Amino acid sequence: MDPFFFGASTQALYGVYHHPNKQTTRNEAILICPTYGQEYMRAHRANKQLASTLAKQGFHVLRFDYRGTGDSSGEIEDVTIENWLEDIETAIEELRETSGTKTVHIIGLRLGALLASATTINKKLNIKKLVLWDPIISGESYDQELQTEINRKSTADSKPIDKNSTLHFHGFPLSKEMREDLSTIDLCELKPHVKKILHIVSKESKNANKLKTAWSDMPAYEYAFVKAPGDWNFVDDVGGIMLPQPILHAITTWMTA
Numbered sequence: 001m002d003p004f005f006f007g008a009s010t011q012a013l014y015g016v017y018h019h020p021n022k023q024t025t026r027n028e029a030i031l032i033c034p035t036y037g038q039e040y041m042r043a044h045r046a047n048k049q050l051a052s053t054l055a056k057q058g059f060h061v062l063r064f065d066y067r068g069t070g071d072s073s074g075e076i077e078d079v080t081i082e083n084w085l086e087d088i089e090t091a092i093e094e095l096r097e098t099s100g101t102k103t104v105h106i107i108g109l110r111l112g113a114l115l116a117s118a119t120t121i122n123k124k125l126n127i128k129k130l131v132l133w134d135p136i137i138s139g140e141s142y143d144q145e146l147q148t149e150i151n152r153k154s155t156a157d158s159k160p161i162d163k164n165s166t167l168h169f170h171g172f173p174l175s176k177e178m179r180e181d182l183s184t185i186d187l188c189e190l191k192p193h194v195k196k197i198l199h200i201v202s203k204e205s206k207n208a209n210k211l212k213t214a215w216s217d218m219p220a221y222e223y224a225f226v227k228a229p230g231d232w233n234f235v236d237d238v239g240g241i242m243l244p245q246p247i248l249h250a251i252t253t254w255m256t257a
Contacts, residue, residue, distance in 0.1 A: 139182025202230030
């Protein structure tokens with residue numbers, strides 16, 4: 001496992017490369033696109049374990065942080081959604097160069113699934129497999145979800161959306177510009193250019209069914225419900241780490257099939 005920085009020096013991205021098991025090395029690489037905010041912290045251990053498990057199965061694996069998040073450069077106030085889409089493309093290029101393979105798959109969690117899907121509409125990226133884990137199906141539904149959760153927990157004196165229309169959720173901001181940019185992305189209106197898609201959810205919902213209906217005619221599409229912890233908005237005093245083993249196992253099994 002090698003931590004390193006990559007990309008332009010003025011926009012350096014932090015990544016962790018997991019070397020494949022030498023005994024079972026595959027000529028395939030996997031990029032893990034994380035979610036954002038407190039969900040990132042909640043899923044960090046799961047993403048790390050997933051990457052390690054996939055590497056043991058012979059895959060080259062890269063985890064990374066978007067600009068303005070984690071250990072990557074930049075301030076979140078200066079970042080746009082377009083920047084994050086560019087970061088995914090930069091990470092794909094880096095993974096191909098580091099692994100020496102042209103075959104790249106993507107696993108996206110929550111917001112990472114939405115962004116990964118928006119990126120893969122570019123045929124030139126030539127992504128083979130795409131896993132959407134508990135995906136946010138649109139920027140609009142994400143904004144509504146966060147506001148509902150904020151209103152449920154807020155007091156009369158709290159102001160989750162400030163005078164600049166920045167939404168604050170558990171200390172992580174989404175600027176007006178980011179919210180507007182996200183509102184233009186809707187998975188139901190996208191057609192990713194990939195060979196195979198796994199849409200995997202830890203609980204069934206109206207949004208999950210909406211996407212399943214929209215993509216059901218795509219030969220590449222596969223839907224799976226795997227009962228597992230999936231309460232992404234929960235936060236406790238110790239950070240609320242979540243490790244949904246059934247989902248991790250299901251993703252690994254699908255990837256190695």
